[in-house]
Amino acid sequence: MNSDTNSRDTANVVSTHSVFGAPCWVSLTSRDVPATEKFYSAVLGWKWRTGKLGDHFRIALADGVPVAGIAGVAVLWQMAVAWTPYFAVSDADAAASRARERGGTVAVGPLSFPPGRAALLADRHGATFGIWEGELFTDWEAWRKAAPAFVRLHTRDAFDAAIFYGEVLEWASEKPGCCEVRYEANEVVLRSQGTVVARISSGALEAAPDPTIRPHWQIHFSVSDVAAGVEAAQHHGGTVLMQNTDEARLRDPDGAQFTITSRAEH
Numbered sequence: 001m002n003s004d005t006n007s008r009d010t011a012n013v014v015s016t017h018s019v020f021g022a023p024c025w026v027s028l029t030s031r032d033v034p035a036t037e038k039f040y041s042a043v044l045g046w047k048w049r050t051g052k053l054g055d056h057f058r059i060a061l062a063d064g065v066p067v068a069g070i071a072g073v074a075v076l077w078q079m080a081v082a083w084t085p086y087f088a089v090s091d092a093d094a095a096a097s098r099a100r101e102r103g104g105t106v107a108v109g110p111l112s113f114p115p116g117r118a119a120l121l122a123d124r125h126g127a128t129f130g131i132w133e134g135e136l137f138t139d140w141e142a143w144r145k146a147a148p149a150f151v152r153l154h155t156r157d158a159f160d161a162a163i164f165y166g167e168v169l170e171w172a173s174e175k176p177g178c179c180e181v182r183y184e185a186n187e188v189v190l191r192s193q194g195t196v197v198a199r200i201s202s203g204a205l206e207a208a209p210d211p212t213i214r215p216h217w218q219i220h221f222s223v224s225d226v227a228a229g230v231e232a233a234q235h236h237g238g239t240v241l242m243q244n245t246d247e248a249r250l251r252d253p254d255g256a257q258f259t260i261t262s263r264a265e266h
Contacts, residue, residue: 022192033072086130127215
């Protein structure tokens with residue numbers, strides 16, 4: 001998890017104990033950090049600052065709010081170029097253990113990254129996600145408004161995935177403040193504090209699991225003008241994979257996929 005503790009507003013520090021189970025950060029691995037910065041500045045209007053972990057790590061700012069981390073370690077650590085969502089947990093070690101027990105994989109960690117602990121995991125169908133325990137880097141509500149609209153898991157079996165993540169991340173538990181899970185319009189929908197923060201999709205209710213789907217988490221960033229975002233992406237070397245009036249799925253020049261969604265639609 002890419003962090004910059006200097007960017008936190010200490011008057012509004014929130015811990016993962018208060019928003020556990022919900023997405024709380026997104027991170028991108030990159031081969032070329034300057035090119036990545038230029039692309040996302042053009043498409044999403046982000047500004048940048050150096051992360052506390054060194055020159056390979058950068059923090060994206062939207063209206064001054066830290067919203068995402070960029071790690072220029074794809075070549076150094078032989079990692080795939082991809083966006084990864086991080087979910088808040090009250091205990092990273094316990095959550096990692098629950099993932100292993102349910103057929104998931106712990107790829108990295110949990111490791112200490114003050115002011116917290118992080119781990120990189122994969123669910124039992126191979127979709128990569130992260131967990132974070134500790135203080136959040138900015139007020140969660142401010143991050144939610146300035147950062148991703150939501151994250152969506154594309155998988156082969158939404159119900160099986162919901163059971164896995166529900167048990168690992170303590171969704172729909174008896175703990176006060178846990179996330180609420182419902183099935184709506186052929187998707188599993190996750191809400192935190194009444195706000196939709198994640199969706200899990202695998203097709204129609206009566207459809208059999210699709211073996212051709214490569215399970216993955218897709219990050220949806222809210223924008224005021226989808227068409228303008230698409231034009232900026234194409235102008236700066238990106239690829240349009242899907243586009244309609246309200247959203248577009250894009251690939252950045254490095255190969256990472258993400259979606260831009262109309263701010264009025266999420």
